[in-house]
Amino acid sequence: MNTSETSQNIHEEIVLLLPRLRRFARNLVRNPHDADDVVQVAVERALTRSDQWRSEARLDSWMFKIVRNAWIDEVRSRGRRDKVFLGEEAGENVGTDPIEGEMTIMSVQTAMAKLPEEQRTAISLVLIEGLPYKEAADVLEVPIGTLTSRLARGREALQALLGPEGEQV
């Protein structure tokens, strides 16, 4: 395969990954517009560095990592993480009033939004995106033991938030 074919492929493979990249970015960033902006930055970065991608590696893991790094850079460059999260968390508590608590079915999305970021990203990569532990640990740049403990704590928290319905299905 020559170089131009390879580069042609990577464009179309990234196109196929876009829905998953957006979904992952939304779990990371939460504001859907910012999430799409992060995906766009990540796609542009990935294409300028596509020579760094080893074709035996999973393209999805590589892209998830670039998405995550794009977001980390954004947070650092603006130093606005606290502001963003405070604002969003204040809004998230709407609708969980204890009076209607029993009647309210908490959606999985609402429960996910309540998790700490490190647990949410672990759940997102393994349960939603279906990455093996090793790949997910690599995306998050943590040892596999750290990944599994975040995953276990995240699951426990979700189970508690979602209640017994999680046991049915």
Place this chain on the structure above:
Amino acid sequence: MSVSDETLMAFADGELDDAARAAIESALKEDPELAKRVARHVALRQRVRVAYSSELREPVPQRLLDAARRSPAQAGPATNIVNLKDARDARQREAAASDVAAPRWRSLAAIAASVVIGFGLGYASRNQGASPLVRSADGALTAGGSLATALSTQLVAGQSPGSAVHIGVSFLAKDGEYCRTFALSGAVRPSGLACRHGEQWRIESLGQSNDAAGSGYRTAATNMSSQTLKAVEERIEGEALDAAGEAEALHKNWRK
């Protein structure tokens, strides 16, 4: 056999090697309590996955498709974008250049376009004598009669081409209210947007469908007047509800 929760989790995630998996499998046969714990992990995994599956069917904004298909050389200085402000500025420039093609509008239209609805014959003949479809109270218009009923009970997925009221898209507005677009069958085909306000559906926008002359099947988007589309675009928070989201909202009686 005592098994740690992390091991069970790894079992549910298919992460154990053959020997460890075989050991758990045989333990499961003898220990119903263990089987229950595994079932919990599997069920949660499925539930989370299902909850996020509809996001994959959302249309991808054109600007992301363009970014993926552009070669780095073509992107020029834009490849050095490191913060969202630059990306946002670039997006706004693009949007300004193409006028109507704002990303949110595009994705809404694409969702609406996927909801194909058809129109039956005039509702007028079927609705004579029924309570008025639109009432005026305290200076605001609210839905009544079969329009109110349809807004409260009709799911897009279940509506028949012949029904008097057709629901186009449902969404959660920025102020936390559920809103739905509707169109009535009949010669003038009134259409509009209604938002749930307490126990009432308040009419936020009312106009005539674009294509009063046409008939048969068309998309929800083409059935909305531009006025209604504008009203939707001003209010919508995120994306329109999918079938599951709509069913959930109905189940909660359109209260958040």
